[in-house]
Amino acid sequence: MLSSVRSRVLAVAAVVLCGSSCTVANSPAGDAGAAGSTLRVVLAQEPPTLEPCEASLTSTGVVVRSNISEPLLERDAASGELRPLLATAWRQTAPTTWAFDLRGGVTFHNGQPFTAQDAAFSIDRAVNSDLQCNVDGYVFDDDERLRMEVTGDTGLTVHTTKPDPILPLRLSFVEMVPRTTSTTAKVREPVGTGPYAIESWETGVSITLRRNERYWGERPAFPQARYVWRAEPSVRAAMITRGEADLATTLNPEDATEENSVAYPNNETTALRLDGREAPLDDIRVRRAIGMAVDREGIVGTLLAGLAEPAAQLVPDGVVGFNPALKAAPYDPEAARALIREAAADGVPVDRRITLVARNTQFPRVAETAEALQYQLAQAGLNVQIQMADTAAHLEYQLRPFPTDVGPVALLIMHGNQAGDAAFTTSQYLRSDGPQSTFGTPELDARIDQADELAGPARQDAFAAIFADQNQSVAQYVHLAHMRGLLGISRSVRYQPDSATGDELHLAAVRPSAGEAR
Incomplete structure (x- = not known):
């Protein structure tokens, strides 16, 4: 059986994807590439939602996580250690109690300051509400209830019902949103604190993000990012090869070359x-x-x-x-x-x-x-x-x-x-x-x-x-x-994927290469 499958695979691999006359249907013609102002990303599918409390879903998280919204802290994919993000420090003060010091001077995309009240609201909305957020079932027990105490603008204490030695890790999956966000319905275009904000979402066509010029952290290299989606891996690979995209998710081995992709543990x-x-x-x-x-x-x-x-x-x-x-x-x-x-x-x-x-x-x-x-x-x-x-x-x-x-x-x-x-x-x-x-x-x-x-x-x-x-x-x-995994990547950008890349593609980590080899 494997020999017959091998023959079929080799036959597929022998097909030439695109010649000089090849065109890609609905390709984003006219977009500025990495040498210009827009970072162009092609996904395998359109995200079903951009709701931050669904960001533990790969198809949502690859756009939302640490791009549009951010958690209190995040896990370093290489070391496994937690590192500060919107929280600068955390400590366990009792078996069922954790205290967090939050970063000051952070604003949401709408200009509203980020405070401990927003953090408490975001956790309560994602974990304690009836929204049926994916993060609640995946990261927390469905019957888990957290109790929050706010101390000033930058002090937050979280109480668990039983000892939880990995609560900070769990909270790294809870994206922060303003306390004015709906608690009765999931949002289509979220407001966050991340390096990019939503400019437009044209259903079935593209999602465009604009750089958050008031971002508290390092300024991203690209003023804009544009996502499109193509179901066929060969099309995504061809878009990289032909200079129509800078990054492409989940390529197939037969479509990947040293020039258009890089492998990574996913x-x-x-x-x-x-x-x-x-x-x-x-x-x-x-x-x-x-x-x-x-x-x-x-x-x-x-x-x-x-x-x-x-x-x-x-x-x-x-x-x-x-x-x-x-x-x-x-x-x-x-x-x-x-x-x-x-x-x-x-x-x-x-x-x-x-x-x-x-x-x-x-x-x-x-x-x-x-x-x-x-x-x-x-x-x-x-x-x-x-x-x-x-x-x-x-x-x-x-x-x-x-x-x-x-x-x-x-x-x-x-x-x-x-x-x-x-x-x-x-x-x-x-x-x-x-x-x-x-x-x-x-x-x-x-x-x-x-x-x-x-x-x-x-x-x-x-x-x-x-x-x-x-x-x-x-x-x-x-x-x-x-x-x-195989990430399609053009010669015009520099980016080093890691084991988290398939779930959260950090746009701020992408830099123009000016023709340099990866």
């Missing part, structure tokens, strides 16, 4: 989530057999063009809780077949059809990856049918409440732990009642709760042990690969 991990509520996936022997039947090295080397490495857990190195002792299961189709035969002998309906659900454009060559998985699981003795889905349909399988009467499902997921702590993975994907978990055990739930109250080395060790236990006693996930 903190994403691909895996199959197995629904253990349904036969035959309710038998751990079948779930373990699937792990043995997958040729990770072949998929990474052939389909992912080496832009990944085989995975044994849902988080990559650099995330608190990553377990370096875990190794990807070796490819052993004969052992997989033996486990399937053993389960069948005990009456497990191993011939029941399993639906492998994958999302279109989830990652480069996702359809070919699904086909490879289908073939490999069939070789192990399982009956697998592929269902490619759009984003909305995939989300129905990904998030609770899950579809019923659909039979056993192996869902191809891609999880990015952009926060850098295993708590954000385990609460979502490993707890038996997690929003993106189909099952688990009370014992694992209890261990997750205990680990979440620890700090330092004890926290690292506890979460590392949880990932090992998941593999051994639950096996809900068949981990595939830790991914790398």
